[in-house]
Amino acid sequence: MHIQLLYFGRPADHLGIAQEHADVPDHLTTLAELLAWLRLRGGIWQQELADHRIRCAVNQEFCELTAAISPDDEIAFFSPISGG
């Protein structure tokens, strides 16, 4: 399954990545599963993408980690927002 991943805030900064086009296993069905799969990259990915430190959006709407993912979704991972 092809998915566009975006990173903002602390994880983007610490992982040194703003976006990637990932080909993820088709058996991943939720944001939580996708995060767990990304954490398999190890090292800093495990820390930065820990569930409790991450907020997400699917197709530019804030979502809980239980949200489903679909092919061609635009998925964003970021730290808690702090604008204004």
Add this chain to the structure above:
Amino acid sequence: MHIQLLYFGRPADHLGIAQEHADVPDHLTTLAELLAWLRLRGGIWQQELADHRIRCAVNQEFCELTAAISPDDEIAFFSPISGG
């Protein structure tokens, strides 16, 4: 008793007077008595200085009609305020 009288807002406009130096009878001791004495001028003075239409200040502080007056006070009569 010598008193300086100032008028603002509706009564100043309708009476055509902004200030006057009045020599008022010494037996007047409150704003209410002073107003009643001024209303003796008759005509429009009776309407404009009716107790319920008038607000007052003594020496630049808002006061009730029961407030005492003293020689050389600066006394102001005006309509309810409407700034801003």
Add this chain to the structure above:
Amino acid sequence: MNVSIQQQDFDIAAELSAVRNGNGKIGALVSFAGLVRDFSGDATIQSIYLEHYPGMSERALHKILEQATARWELLDARIVHRVGQLLPSEQIVLVITAAMHRKAAFAGCEFIIDYLKTAAPFWKKEQTSQGVVWVETRDSDVQQMQRWQRGHDQSGEKI
């Protein structure tokens, strides 16, 4: 803290700059500008005329600023109030508050204009399509002011 009662128009940007004045503690700057509306009920407003009680009005506005500063952590606050003849859309009054945090700046600014409406000796005459009227204190303004006496929302206040 600064109070100005003047005939001439004011420049909001210049007044904001004066309040900021390079103070790096300021995180929130709130302004309220009151403008002359072109209507009053069903009537069209042609102009308004504002007068004040010189001396007492300045003292009343300073007192309101002091009350606001005692209640909220304001770094600065300022009132500019115009008098004389004003046309629709003209600026009447400006209130600016500066604070570290926005809650104090908002509450302080709204408190100041609510009190100005009910505790400062200004009078407004409206020249409308239906004649000339001296505006009197509105019940809604008195109610707005009384909310603060009940302490309706104490978030952001000094402890």
Add this chain to the structure above:
Amino acid sequence: MNVSIQQQDFDIAAELSAVRNGNGKIGALVSFAGLVRDFSGDATIQSIYLEHYPGMSERALHKILEQATARWELLDARIVHRVGQLLPSEQIVLVITAAMHRKAAFAGCEFIIDYLKTAAPFWKKEQTSQGVVWVETRDSDVQQMQRWQRGHDQSGEKI
């Protein structure tokens, strides 16, 4: 209603003029400007860096303006939010509301900035004397936002 996310500084006077736009119904104009403070806790702030989620951030801000306009009688409202590197005392964000009456303008403006803090995808990094920190949503901001959900003070709202 207008939203702008930009690197360059904004001119509050020009933004206020754009909102007024000769509309004679406007009686109240409220602005909130958020500035970079020179401190954060015990640390000195050297600069901040703001980033956003392009596309989503504009949509989020428009949605907040729509919510405010649905709840209060606002004649216009506007948000300008800067991104990129900013120094202490620089302007970060501007919210302007215009209404016939001040209560709606104040409530709408405060609602917009409270929601912006908790519902718009912006991130702030502080470069301080004690190192670099990505700021996270503050509990106090969440509480401020939640006040509106409880309808803490409904005066000035549409009936």
